[in-house]
Amino acid sequence: MHFQSWSDFWAMGGYGLFVWLSFGITYALLVALIGYSHYQQRQFKRQLAQKLAREQRIKQYQEQTE
Amino acid sequence: MVTLGVFIRRELRLLARQKADWLNPVLFFIIVLCLFPLGVGPEPNMLQLMAPGIVWIAALLSVLLAAERLFKDDFRNGVIEQLVAARQPLLSFVLAKLVTNWLSTGLPLVLLSPLVALLLNLQTPAFIAMLLTLLLGTPLLSLLSVMGAALTVSADKGGILLALLILPLYIPLLIFASAAMEAASMALPYHGQLAIMLAMLLFALALVPLAVLSALKLNVS
Amino acid sequence: MFKWLHPYAKPETVYHLCGRWYPWLMALALLLLLLGNIWGLAFTPPDYQQGDSYRIIHIHVPSAIMSMGSYSAMAIAAFIALVWQVKVAQWSVLAIAPIGAVYTAIALITGMAWGKPMWGTWWVWDARLTSELILLFLYLGVIALSGAFSDRQTGAKAASLLAVVGVINLPIIHFSVEWWNTLHQGASITKFAKPSIDPSMLWPLLISILAFKVLMLALLCLRLRTAILLNEQHRPWVKAMAGEE
Numbered sequence A: 001m002h003f004q005s006w007s008d009f010w011a012m013g014g015y016g017l018f019v020w021l022s023f024g025i026t027y028a029l030l031v032a033l034i035g036y037s038h039y040q041q042r043q044f045k046r047q048l049a050q051k052l053a054r055e056q057r058i059k060q061y062q063e064q065t066e
Numbered sequence B: 001m002v003t004l005g006v007f008i009r010r011e012l013r014l015l016a017r018q019k020a021d022w023l024n025p026v027l028f029f030i031i032v033l034c035l036f037p038l039g040v041g042p043e044p045n046m047l048q049l050m051a052p053g054i055v056w057i058a059a060l061l062s063v064l065l066a067a068e069r070l071f072k073d074d075f076r077n078g079v080i081e082q083l084v085a086a087r088q089p090l091l092s093f094v095l096a097k098l099v100t101n102w103l104s105t106g107l108p109l110v111l112l113s114p115l116v117a118l119l120l121n122l123q124t125p126a127f128i129a130m131l132l133t134l135l136l137g138t139p140l141l142s143l144l145s146v147m148g149a150a151l152t153v154s155a156d157k158g159g160i161l162l163a164l165l166i167l168p169l170y171i172p173l174l175i176f177a178s179a180a181m182e183a184a185s186m187a188l189p190y191h192g193q194l195a196i197m198l199a200m201l202l203f204a205l206a207l208v209p210l211a212v213l214s215a216l217k218l219n220v221s
Numbered sequence C: 001m002f003k004w005l006h007p008y009a010k011p012e013t014v015y016h017l018c019g020r021w022y023p024w025l026m027a028l029a030l031l032l033l034l035l036g037n038i039w040g041l042a043f044t045p046p047d048y049q050q051g052d053s054y055r056i057i058h059i060h061v062p063s064a065i066m067s068m069g070s071y072s073a074m075a076i077a078a079f080i081a082l083v084w085q086v087k088v089a090q091w092s093v094l095a096i097a098p099i100g101a102v103y104t105a106i107a108l109i110t111g112m113a114w115g116k117p118m119w120g121t122w123w124v125w126d127a128r129l130t131s132e133l134i135l136l137f138l139y140l141g142v143i144a145l146s147g148a149f150s151d152r153q154t155g156a157k158a159a160s161l162l163a164v165v166g167v168i169n170l171p172i173i174h175f176s177v178e179w180w181n182t183l184h185q186g187a188s189i190t191k192f193a194k195p196s197i198d199p200s201m202l203w204p205l206l207i208s209i210l211a212f213k214v215l216m217l218a219l220l221c222l223r224l225r226t227a228i229l230l231n232e233q234h235r236p237w238v239k240a241m242a243g244e245e
Helices: A006-014 A016-065 B002-017 B020-040 B044-067 B072-077 B079-086 B090-119 B124-151 B159-185 B191-220 C002-009 C011-042 C052-084 C087-119 C127-146 C152-183 C199-231 C236-244
Strands: none
Touching (some): B044 B090, B072 B079, B079 B090, B090 B124, C052 C127, C152 C199
């Protein structure tokens, strides 16, 4: 461990603002990208399941009426 | 060769009938040039200093303005679809588009350059450099803008998208052209910049028609 | 060789392959990222010139390297898509573009945050920063073009073509920007010479670069799966699978 204490670590030798700013933005952007990609996939899977269920219902209805 | 001549004649006839298509970009070019002195002040020295950048950015934007409608009418009429289906004459169609696009948007800028020199208070060496860079650069502008127009021909939202695609590709040209004009105004040699512009033009001339062809094909299918 | 590769062009195979790899790649990427960054942040000595501000290097350099690496990966996929008409390659172009754009944005923002204490301003028209900014525009162009068509397939093909055009232009843009920068070299900016980096600082950096690389692969797997589902939604295998879930 290079730093003496936690406050030393957060201060980053006076450059704390810039170091933590860039690390913070980086992680925020990466988390946003990962989260959005997951969200897209889940959303689309849900849509697909709904569409298939709807098709299934239409088919059942048609079979009943015939 | 024969089909190329036919297509060029067709395009020229179309341009002669739709004068707004090529007149508006030229007017736009002149108006943008007039706005700069109003914005930054009329001191001759400052205008001389900024002239390369002003001239070239105005040229980029006016060529871009003309490019938007380049293939739209032919696409809506189904002309492009027919040509792609017929396969054979598509290349000559593309070359005719390139030539007439330069004649209608590039050449007027070259012809207007004395007026530009007058407005921006350019000395003779800088004026000659501007003439040469416009002569070499505007064909490259036409090539790239034709490519952008071909890529976006069936897109739902054209105009701004075209600018986003094509403007980054114009950057090398902008850099070398304005550097050549700057060098000329300081009485330095600028053959190197012109040679690089010529190299970029020839390189684009070899590759861009191919890209335009495949762009048109994928927009039709 | 192509016979061996061929099954991997089939969307169903790729979908399942990506699904199997994704958790491992993601876990590995996060592990490497944490390891590299914590090591780089806390366990390395400060730079004798730049103090602790140099620690930004552990995200700036990996994201910058991988922003270019993603572009070349995208261009290779685009080339395959155009020449051999491989559908999966088309979709991976669209899957990579947002990842590359985010990496480029990270490289730019961290570059600015590093430039403020070192150069005194948030932004200088430095050759590398300018090139990176133009790279961001190229990525945005590909993303915008892919979304501009009512027909998804046309959008993917057009974006592939633009990616190939971009990769041909990229070296020209890069060298012209570098040349322009030497021409207009301001006296106020003193570029620090590239120091020979100490091994104790190098290891965490290499780990972070690897982490960004693996993270890109993991995200590619995730996004490619979505793209495959989206484009193959009418195929029987997708319907069968959605029915099971």
